[in-house]
Amino acid sequence: xxxxxxxxDFDNLEPPLDVAVQAILAEPVSDEAVERVKTRAxxxxxxxxxxxxxxxxxxxxxxxxxxSVLKSFAVALxxxxxxxGVTLWLDRSADRAFSQVIKKxxxxxxxxxxxxxxxxxxxxxxxxxYLEGNRLRWEQxxxxxxQVVDLDRKRAVxxxxxxxxxxxxDIDTEVAKAFANPxxxxxxxxxxxxxxxxxxxxxxxxxxxxxxxxVDLLGMKGSGEMLVWVDxxxxxxxxxxxxxxxxxxxxxxxxxxxVWNEPLDAQLFALSIPNGFQVGTVVATPHRREPQTTEALxxxxxxxxxxxxxxxxxxxxxxxxxxxxxxxxxxxxxxESVPPLERRPNELRQWEVATGKVQWSExxxxxxxxxxxxxxxxxxxxxxxxxxxxxxxxxxxxxRWVTDKPLxxxxxxxxxxxxxxxxxxxxxxxxxxGKQSGGVQFWDxxxxxxxxxxxxxxxxxxxxxSGNGKYLATxxxxxxxxxxxxxTGELVRLFPGVSQAAFSxxxxxxxxxxxxxxxxxxxxxxxxxxxxxxxxxxxxxxxKGTAASWLSYITFSPDGHLLAATDWNGTVTxxxxxTGExxxxxxxxxxxVLTAAFAPNGATLATGSEDQILRLxxxxxxxxxxxxxxx
Amino acid sequence: xxxxxLPDWDRIVERHANRVFRVAQRILxxxxxxxxxxxxxxxxxxxxHQRGPIQSxxxxxxxxxxxxxxxxxxxNRPTVGLRESDRISTTEPIEEAAAxxxxxxxxxxxxxxxxxxxxxxxxxxxxxxSRNEVSATLGISRxxxxxxxxxxxxxxxxxxxxxxxxxxx
Numbered sequence: 001x002x003x004x005x006x007x008x009d010f011d012n013l014e015p016p017l018d019v020a021v022q023a024i025l026a027e028p029v030s031d032e033a034v035e036r037v038k039t040r041a042x043x044x045x046x047x048x049x050x051x052x053x054x055x056x057x058x059x060x061x062x063x064x065x066x067x068s069v070l071k072s073f074a075v076a077l078x079x080x081x082x083x084x085g086v087t088l089w090l091d092r093s094a095d096r097a098f099s100q101v102i103k104k105x106x107x108x109x110x111x112x113x114x115x116x117x118x119x120x121x122x123x124x125x126x127x128x129x130y131l132e133g134n135r136l137r138w139e140q141x142x143x144x145x146x147q148v149v150d151l152d153r154k155r156a157v158x159x160x161x162x163x164x165x166x167x168x169x170d171i172d173t174e175v176a177k178a179f180a181n182p183x184x185x186x187x188x189x190x191x192x193x194x195x196x197x198x199x200x201x202x203x204x205x206x207x208x209x210x211x212x213x214x215v216d217l218l219g220m221k222g223s224g225e226m227l228v229w230v231d232x233x234x235x236x237x238x239x240x241x242x243x244x245x246x247x248x249x250x251x252x253x254x255x256x257x258x259v260w261n262e263p264l265d266a267q268l269f270a271l272s273i274p275n276g277f278q279v280g281t282v283v284a285t286p287h288r289r290e291p292q293t294t295e296a297l298x299x300x301x302x303x304x305x306x307x308x309x310x311x312x313x314x315x316x317x318x319x320x321x322x323x324x325x326x327x328x329x330x331x332x333x334x335x336e337s338v339p340p341l342e343r344r345p346n347e348l349r350q351w352e353v354a355t356g357k358v359q360w361s362e363x364x365x366x367x368x369x370x371x372x373x374x375x376x377x378x379x380x381x382x383x384x385x386x387x388x389x390x391x392x393x394x395x396x397x398x399x400r401w402v403t404d405k406p407l408x409x410x411x412x413x414x415x416x417x418x419x420x421x422x423x424x425x426x427x428x429x430x431x432x433x434g435k436q437s438g439g440v441q442f443w444d445x446x447x448x449x450x451x452x453x454x455x456x457x458x459x460x461x462x463x464x465x466s467g468n469g470k471y472l473a474t475x476x477x478x479x480x481x482x483x484x485x486x487x488t489g490e491l492v493r494l495f496p497g498v499s500q501a502a503f504s505x506x507x508x509x510x511x512x513x514x515x516x517x518x519x520x521x522x523x524x525x526x527x528x529x530x531x532x533x534x535x536x537x538x539x540x541x542x543x544k545g546t547a548a549s550w551l552s553y554i555t556f557s558p559d560g561h562l563l564a565a566t567d568w569n570g571t572v573t574x575x576x577x578x579t580g581e582x583x584x585x586x587x588x589x590x591x592x593v594l595t596a597a598f599a600p601n602g603a604t605l606a607t608g609s610e611d612q613i614l615r616l617x618x619x620x621x622x623x624x625x626x627x628x629x630x631x
Numbered sequence: 632x633x634x635x636x637l638p639d640w641d642r643i644v645e646r647h648a649n650r651v652f653r654v655a656q657r658i659l660x661x662x663x664x665x666x667x668x669x670x671x672x673x674x675x676x677x678x679x680h681q682r683g684p685i686q687s688x689x690x691x692x693x694x695x696x697x698x699x700x701x702x703x704x705x706x707n708r709p710t711v712g713l714r715e716s717d718r719i720s721t722t723e724p725i726e727e728a729a730a731x732x733x734x735x736x737x738x739x740x741x742x743x744x745x746x747x748x749x750x751x752x753x754x755x756x757x758x759x760x761s762r763n764e765v766s767a768t769l770g771i772s773r774x775x776x777x778x779x780x781x782x783x784x785x786x787x788x789x790x791x792x793x794x795x796x797x798x799x800x
Contacts, residue, residue, distance in 0.1 A: 020737035023730035038648040041673035043638040
């Protein structure tokens with residue numbers, strides 16, 4: 001009924017009426033009048049009587065209005081303050097008032113404050129900062145990452161308090177400038193740049209708010225603006241916000257609850273390595289776009305062939321770097337050798353990377369997988385039902401035991417005490433028929449005893465431990481990726497991935513080969529999920545290859561900045577984890593790439609492909625963190 | 632958007648100011664009047680915004696702008712009724728009369744229409760909303776929109792006819 005035209009529905013007006021309507025429609029609308037309407041309408045929201053009770057302290061978004069509104073807001077506030085008899089700052093220009101602030105800041109000898117850093121949709125990173133002279137200490141991520149910087153001595157120490165790692169860093173002037181040190185920004189500020197934009201009651205104290213345009217934000221030159229809340233009495237900043245003026249960027253650092261001129265413990269700024277800390281590369285993953293990492297991967301950081309070909313006679317199917325990055329151990333097989341019908345037995349070989357010299361070589365029969373401990377002492381291989389532990393320095397079997405289930409993928413727990421093996425029981429007709437089964441067996445390496453067994457309904461073709469050893473990820477060729485709690489054997493979560501997965505070094509996320517393929521199936525996709533809630537963080541898509549894509553291996557760089565994936569269609573792709581941007585794609589290889597492994601320092605990537613070549617690729621600028629050799 | 636804070640207000644103003652002003656100007660034919668009405672409309676909308684969430688800003692503002700403009704149109708012309716001086720020159724055919732004069736005539740004629748007819752006519756002809764949009768904005772049925780529109784036209788046409796001897800449909 002409703003859809004039928006109404007008897008009176010006709011849209012063409014009778015000619016004289018139409019002429020009248022058209023004449024009205026043709027009248028120009030005055031833009032100036034519209035602007036006047038806008039300005040007045042916006043003032044509705046800034047009338048002091050309406051807004052002051054509604055204003056929340058330290059809620060900077062109140063200020064994002066346009067310049068004209070801010071002006072009117074300031075006028076409204078000035079009126080209000082004048083009415084209430086407070087004429088504190090009316091007799092001063094912003095310039096003079098602010099030069100006093102800069103003077104006071106320069107004279108101050110110390111300050112401590114809270115920081116909150118936010119990039120787009122990512123959760124805020126809270127921290128605490130201490131400043132004394134040109135020395136700075138910044139504790140972030142619940143104190144897990146500590147940065148101590150001495151700008152005079154051009155030295156810094158980064159501490160990973162969870163893993164007890166310390167990294168000593170030389171800082172040049174550029175890096176020093178990039179440090180988001182609001183006080184330094186203030187010292188360098190010109191008082192004439194400051195625009196007074198109003199006043200606000202902050203934690204019960206009256207503050208005057210100034211804006212400084214074109215402040216360096218996180219190393220981005222002049223793209224930010226700084227808002228400074230100055231305590232009216234002490235004339236020292238009580239809160240500072242540096243943010244990107246582009247609201248879409250949603251990038252800001254907030255410096256809050258500044259406490260000035262309080263004596264600070266000198267120990268806070270000690271540049272020595274604390275007791276119990278080891279020298280290593282401090283992973284700064286949670287702060288990926290903060291100052292010290294903004295220059296990560298310059299555009300010319302080509303994935304260039306560095307040391308070239310390490311081996312070119314058998315197919316490297318699995319690559320393991322030792323913990324120092326000096327040797328590579330690889331499982332080599334022949335191109336035709338598809339288990340279980342090997343023509344020639346597989347081989348385990350170790351090279352010295354610097355010289356390319358073969359250290360040792362061992363025949364390992366039909367073993368299709370090799371695992372290494374994190375400390376680089378031991379290796380493990382499995383052939384059918386037999387597990388073999390080997391010395392990493394000689395390749396010789398140190399221990400062997402037999403299981404009741406056919407095992408294939410292997411992985412050591414991070415502490416090296418447990419060996420997890422995926423049960424890969426294809427049906428009587430291989431993968432194509434009969435009953436398949438799978439699961440995981442956890443073996444105590446020292447006693448060769450079975451600790452726990454987890455059953456699963458599909459052959460487990462992939463196992464990997466999370467960095468802290470708390471979780472084990474398993475997968476089968478058709479997925480899904482399952483996350484198990486190692487301590488309880490409980491299935492924690494399922495991720496819609498297939499075949500391959502990798503934990504990020506910070507243990508927050510897992511990257512899985514996506515079960516969804518592109519329409520032409522020629523480009524691969526990796527999905528990054530948050531472990532905590534299983535939410536999808538972002539997807540990484542590879543460039544279109546020359547053949548259908550099937551990702552054979554996924555791995556994170558040790559600092560967590562990069563994600564690498566190798567593909568059966570011959571491509572090797574590197575992505576920037578923080579942005580999802582594709583950094584490098586290499587499609588030179590005609591044959592499928594089977595595996596990849598980052599050197600412990602992250603500067604080299606080793607890949608193994610079906611064309612029987614083990615290649616080493618140099619990653620020239622994987623991180624701004626100066627490369628500290630972990631020796 | 633449904634938020635008890637105000638930062639979105641500026642965005643609302645930015646997005647809708649042009650339209651509100653345009654509605655007012657088309658009905659009123661005067662920049663000064665349109666500005667004043669626009670200001671009243673935003674003030675009223677802002678007060679409603681503070682009292683509770685607004686479902687559709689476009690709907691609210693277009694409705695307010697139309698209603699307040701028509702109110703104003705009527706107030707501006709307390710002596711409703713078209714006088715002889717309002718006549719369009721009859722020495723030439725109505726189609727050739729200056730468009731401006733026709734526009735002035737239409738505004739005066741609209742001021743004589745009942746509220747609902749004037750409102751529906753303005754939304755439909757000036758803002759070129761569809762019947763469904765007019766119906767949603769004013770909260771009346773689609774049939775009522777069609778009928779009202781028809782009546783408005785008939786009335787306007789009859790006035791046009793009265794004041795143009797010899798010019799019949």
